Amino acid sequence: xxxxxxxxxxxxxxxxxxxxxxxxxxxxxxxxxxxxxxxxxxxxxxxxxxxxxxxxxxxxxxxxxxxxxxxxxxxxxxxxxxxxxxxxxxxxxxxxxxxxxxxxxxxxxxxxxxxxxxxxxxxxxxxxxxxxxxxxxxxxxxxxxxxxxxxxxxxxxxxxxxxxxxxxxxxxxxxxxxxxxxxxxxxxxxxxxxxxxxxxxxxxxxxxxxxxxxxxxxxxxxxxxxxxxxxxxxxxxxxxxxxxxxxxxxxxxxxxxxxxxxxxxxxxxxxxxxxxxxxxxxxxxxxxxxxxxxxxxxxxxxxxxxxxxxxxxxxxxxxxxxxxxxxxxxxxxxxxxxxxxxxxxxxxxxxxxxxxxxxxxxxxxxxxxxxxxxxxxxxxxxxxxxxxx
Numbered sequence: 001x002x003x004x005x006x007x008x009x010x011x012x013x014x015x016x017x018x019x020x021x022x023x024x025x026x027x028x029x030x031x032x033x034x035x036x037x038x039x040x041x042x043x044x045x046x047x048x049x050x051x052x053x054x055x056x057x058x059x060x061x062x063x064x065x066x067x068x069x070x071x072x073x074x075x076x077x078x079x080x081x082x083x084x085x086x087x088x089x090x091x092x093x094x095x096x097x098x099x100x101x102x103x104x105x106x107x108x109x110x111x112x113x114x115x116x117x118x119x120x121x122x123x124x125x126x127x128x129x130x131x132x133x134x135x136x137x138x139x140x141x142x143x144x145x146x147x148x149x150x151x152x153x154x155x156x157x158x159x160x161x162x163x164x165x166x167x168x169x170x171x172x173x174x175x176x177x178x179x180x181x182x183x184x185x186x187x188x189x190x191x192x193x194x195x196x197x198x199x200x201x202x203x204x205x206x207x208x209x210x211x212x213x214x215x216x217x218x219x220x221x222x223x224x225x226x227x228x229x230x231x232x233x234x235x236x237x238x239x240x241x242x243x244x245x246x247x248x249x250x251x252x253x254x255x256x257x258x259x260x261x262x263x264x265x266x267x268x269x270x271x272x273x274x275x276x277x278x279x280x281x282x283x284x285x286x287x288x289x290x291x292x293x294x295x296x297x298x299x300x301x302x303x304x305x306x307x308x309x310x311x312x313x314x315x316x317x318x319x320x321x322x323x324x325x326x327x328x329x330x331x332x333x334x335x336x337x338x339x340x341x342x343x344x345x346x347x348x349x350x351x352x353x354x355x356x357x358x359x360x361x362x363x364x365x366x367x368x369x370x371x372x373x374x375x376x377x378x379x380x381x382x383x384x385x386x387x388x389x
Contacts, residue, residue, distance in 0.1 A: 025389060033081035033088070040131050040388045042073040046225040052376040055221065055228040069225040073384070074130070076100060098174035100149065110163075114154045117173040120147040121154075121165040121186035122204040124248040124261055124302060131388045132305035134259075134288050134317075135343050136357045137222045140325040141282035144219045145244050145263045147206050150178065158300040162189045169208070180242075182208020188248075188301035196295040198252035198303065207243045215239035215267050217280060217327050221361040222339050223380045230363035230376050231327045231335035236278055238269040250303055255290035257303060278332055284323030291316040308347055317345040328366075335365030353386040 025037045047068045048055045056069050078091035078100065085107055091100030103116025119127055123146035125138050137143070152169030164187045171179040184206030192199040218232035244265040251258045262283035269275045292315045297304035308315035321341040327334025343357045359380040367374040 030081070032083040032085075034083070036080050036082070038076075038078040038080065038389060040074055040076040040078075041386065043071070043385045044073045044136065044225055045070045045383045046223050047381045048223075048226070049379040049381075051378045052374065053228045053230065053378070055223065055226040055378060055380070057227060071225055073224060076130075098172070098177060102173055110159050111157045112155070114156075115152075117149050117151045118154065119149050120152075120167060120169055120184055120206060121156075122147055122184055122206045122244060122246055123263075124202060124250070124259070127300075128302045129305070131353070131386065134286060134319050134345070135222075135321055135341055136355050136382045136384050137220070137224050137341075137359075139261070139282075139284035139286070139321065139323040140219045140222065140337065140339070141261055141263050141284055141323065144217060144280075144282055144325060145246075145265045147182075147184070147208070147244075148178070149173075161191070161193055162187075163301050164188070171211075179211035180209040181211075182206060182241075184208075186301070190298065190301075193298050196252070196254045198250065198296065198298050200248075200250040200298070200301070200303070202246075202248040202301060204246040204248070205244065207241060209241055210239045210267070213237065213239055213270070215242065217267075217278075217334060219325055219327075219337075221337065221363070221378065221380065222323070222341055222357075222359045223382060226380070230361060230378075231325060231337045231365055233278070233280075233327050233332050233334035236267055236269070236332065238271050238275045240268045240270045242267050252296045252298075252303060254295050255293050257288045257296055258285070259287075259303070260285035276330055278329050280325070280327045280329060280334070282323070282325035284321055286319060286321035288317055288319040291318060305347075307350055311349045314346055314348040317343075317347075319343040319345070333366035335363055337361060337363040351387060351389055353384075353388070355382075355384040355386070357382040 027035045027037055072095050075095040076093045081088045087105045089101045101118055103114050103118045106113045123142050125142045126146040150169035151173050152167055154165050154167035156165030157163050166185040168183045170181045186204040188202035190200045215236045218229040220226045221230050244263055246263040248261045264281040267278040294306045294309055294315055324338040326336045339359055339361045341357055341359045346354045362377045364373045364375050
């Protein structure tokens with residue numbers, strides 16, 4: 001009942017606002033702050049054409065025999081305050097029952113000091129707005145090695161052509177979720193930033209404690225509702241720290257955008273002589289074309305998605321992504337997976353988005369029962385209905 005209450009509250013608020021929604025709802029000016037209210041609701045459907053594993057099965061058994069899943073993905077409510085010297089934000093996801101961004105930012109020109117919970121700066125895709133994801137599921141590299149939100153402190157500079165962020169962080173604000181103290185940073189440089197033209201490069205690094213002596217790397221096959229994972233290291237014992245380095249780039253020319261990221265992560269272990277360190281890597285490259293002619297913006301080192309040129313007609317996008325993850329190193333044979341995702345997005349007016357993706361996954365993982373590698377190559381069709389303000 002406790003978990004149901006915030007979801008019912010979110011549904012009631014959404015129903016009230018649906019008829020008069022806009023891109024952002026201004027509430028009031030309180031002291032020096034312009035206070036606004038934002039929200040995001042996503043409902044997903046996944047249809048699986050399974051190969052070896054039942055991707056829709058219940059964890060821990062042989063599968064439930066279903067080849068589709070339907071679920072509300074997010075129900076986010078965000079209150080923001082924007083002032084001359086300070087900005088603040090408080091967000092909560094009623095679906096996942098967890099806090100989102102919850103921080104205060106002190107602005108010093110283009111520099112800033114931020115305290116609270118925020119996204120750690122080690123993934124271009126993770127730092128981009130969730131409501132404007134190019135594909136329904138973020139790439140495997142983001143879902144595997146992206147640190148996402150943690151409580152901490154950050155100092156940085158968000159210039160037009162370059163910027164950086166250095167940070168120290170601990171656990172996630174909501175209890176019993178991500179843990180492990182660490183630090184990291186990101187630097188980006190954009191030698192070309194013009195209307196309709198962008199060239200962006202970035203590097204990032206994070207180093208943090210595993211919080212426990214066991215680490216497990218696994219990833220869904222570009223399908224957020226899947227309970228199955230095609231590649232999985234199992235428990236890595238004597239795990240001490242995780243160190244991840246990332247490279248990123250993006251190019252925009254009018255209605256075309258090409259983006260890519262690479263991350264390499266090492267799990268260090270306390271007894272390296274008997275248990276060597278484990279290193280894995282993952283990357284993706286994607287391309288998106290705005291068929292209706294819109295181009296992208298650029299803010300704080302990330303490309304931004306525009307509103308439709310003609311709100312009544314909407315904006316159409318088509319996209320293609322290839323991503324690869326290798327979770328095998330030495331005696332740990334977590335497997336290798338590479339996927340191709342084809343996507344179509346439709347933005348209507350300022351508040352609605354419809355997405356459809358087709359994922360062709362190919363994986364290979366060692367099986368002790370088969371005494372060799374076993375291939376598992378499912379196909380997945382995905383849809384998302386989204387309402388936001």
